[in-house]
Amino acid sequence: MTNALTSASPVRPSPLAFRVFLGGQSVSLIGDGLAILAIPLLVLEVSGSAYAAVMAAIPRTVGYLLVGLPAGALVDRLNPRNVMLTMDVVRFGVFLSLAVLAATSQLAVPVILALAFVAAGAGVFFETALTVAVRDLVEEERLVRTNSLLEAANQSAQIVGPGLVGVLSALWGLQVALLVNACTFAVSFVSVLHVLRGTGRASRTPSPPLREALRGVRGDLVEGFRCLRSLRVVLVVTCLQASANLFLAVGYLLVFYVRDTLHLGASEASAVVAAGGVGGVLGTAVALRLGRRMRHETLIALSAACLGTTLASLGVATSLIPLLVLNLLLGGSTVTAVVLIRTLRQRLVPRALLGRVTATAKVAALAASPVGALAGGALTTLNHGDPRPVFLAAGLLSVLTTATAWALGLRAGSHSAPGTEQEPTAPGASGVTGATTGTSGASGASGVSGAPGASGASTTPVPEADDGGAKAL
Numbered sequence: 001m002t003n004a005l006t007s008a009s010p011v012r013p014s015p016l017a018f019r020v021f022l023g024g025q026s027v028s029l030i031g032d033g034l035a036i037l038a039i040p041l042l043v044l045e046v047s048g049s050a051y052a053a054v055m056a057a058i059p060r061t062v063g064y065l066l067v068g069l070p071a072g073a074l075v076d077r078l079n080p081r082n083v084m085l086t087m088d089v090v091r092f093g094v095f096l097s098l099a100v101l102a103a104t105s106q107l108a109v110p111v112i113l114a115l116a117f118v119a120a121g122a123g124v125f126f127e128t129a130l131t132v133a134v135r136d137l138v139e140e141e142r143l144v145r146t147n148s149l150l151e152a153a154n155q156s157a158q159i160v161g162p163g164l165v166g167v168l169s170a171l172w173g174l175q176v177a178l179l180v181n182a183c184t185f186a187v188s189f190v191s192v193l194h195v196l197r198g199t200g201r202a203s204r205t206p207s208p209p210l211r212e213a214l215r216g217v218r219g220d221l222v223e224g225f226r227c228l229r230s231l232r233v234v235l236v237v238t239c240l241q242a243s244a245n246l247f248l249a250v251g252y253l254l255v256f257y258v259r260d261t262l263h264l265g266a267s268e269a270s271a272v273v274a275a276g277g278v279g280g281v282l283g284t285a286v287a288l289r290l291g292r293r294m295r296h297e298t299l300i301a302l303s304a305a306c307l308g309t310t311l312a313s314l315g316v317a318t319s320l321i322p323l324l325v326l327n328l329l330l331g332g333s334t335v336t337a338v339v340l341i342r343t344l345r346q347r348l349v350p351r352a353l354l355g356r357v358t359a360t361a362k363v364a365a366l367a368a369s370p371v372g373a374l375a376g377g378a379l380t381t382l383n384h385g386d387p388r389p390v391f392l393a394a395g396l397l398s399v400l401t402t403a404t405a406w407a408l409g410l411r412a413g414s415h416s417a418p419g420t421e422q423e424p425t426a427p428g429a430s431g432v433t434g435a436t437t438g439t440s441g442a443s444g445a446s447g448v449s450g451a452p453g454a455s456g457a458s459t460t461p462v463p464e465a466d467d468g469g470a471k472a473l
Helices: 015-047 050-056 059-077 080-103 109-137 140-172 174-196 210-215 217-230 232-261 266-290 296-314 320-348 351-382 388-410
Strands: none
Touching: 015 050, 015 080, 015 109, 015 140, 015 174, 050 109, 059 080, 059 109, 059 217, 059 351, 080 109, 080 174, 109 140, 109 320, 109 351, 140 174, 140 266, 140 320, 217 232, 217 351, 232 266, 232 296, 232 320, 232 351, 232 388, 266 320, 296 320, 296 388, 320 351, 351 388
């Protein structure tokens, strides 16, 4: 990476402009929520095949596993603002095309699935660029608040989006729901264009051409892995996140447990699932309130321990009320951990490598989910259809891995108080120029730009040995 930097004062949008930006992203997240139900419904309407509808529900996870790592490397090389704008255009085009094709009865299942995978891949790039953009736009002491607000919008969208699809489809047809979905990404585009225009323009060279950016992706990924390995706390949290997702995947058995094991009705099963969504929204409030007062490493460990304890408790719950409370706690502890893990990475990972490390961590976490789901289903089958021992074992193992993570790095932490971290120089990050010492994140984030090293990497190395250190994390 050879992007040159010149010294310039950080540029951030005004509070009003930043609220416009957050509002636009909240609307965009509603679009993601709409897609959760709209795509499977569209496939079902066209094909009548339950198998095809299930296939339509997986592009997001598979898309992240396919393009997550290169997306992280490319976002580090390109301008996050341009990435976000481009991906909003792509997603707008996908859902507008689906709406038009649905209205003219020209849809086929392969076309729907292909477009769904394109939208999912675009979403991966957008989310990675958004993480970097938030780091650039927000002072370090406000990262928890911003991440909490975005995650609250995300959790709310997963509740509101599918319901909105049902209402729009019933009143005007599924094509109108798809058109509304497309419009949410247009709103996001306008908010990014309005708020981020000109930020960092004077302080950074433009993004390199895409062909040039693609040449060094492999080397960039190796550099990102080296950085992750050198940051003890971030590495331990990434391993904890992956193991937690492995055990959380048994949550896919929850509806089966409620219906087939406890013999409760469909309305009770829906209430239990909805309680998890409510818990997720409450979890963002917990992260916001406690994240200002306690070490993030401690809160992540407490959230993970609560998650494991709740999973184990699901294995002994036998009535509706305990199930509602436990799934609410499960959703809350999971989302609290998500917000704080994201904030911790933004605080500790050098700006030049944030996209790669974020994408690597998320790919590892998502890859664990299908493994856990398959293992949970197989073990339940071997136990004659009783998932209770599976919940109990998953919860106990989750608590054990949390205790291990605490001993290996979270207890010692990053050796600095929140808001005063120094950015370590990543191994091999020789292409980052214009490095500064001190607390670049705390002193004010710079305007959004994709130039690697946008915040300036500190010259303080990370001690390898002494440094501390369903829902899905």
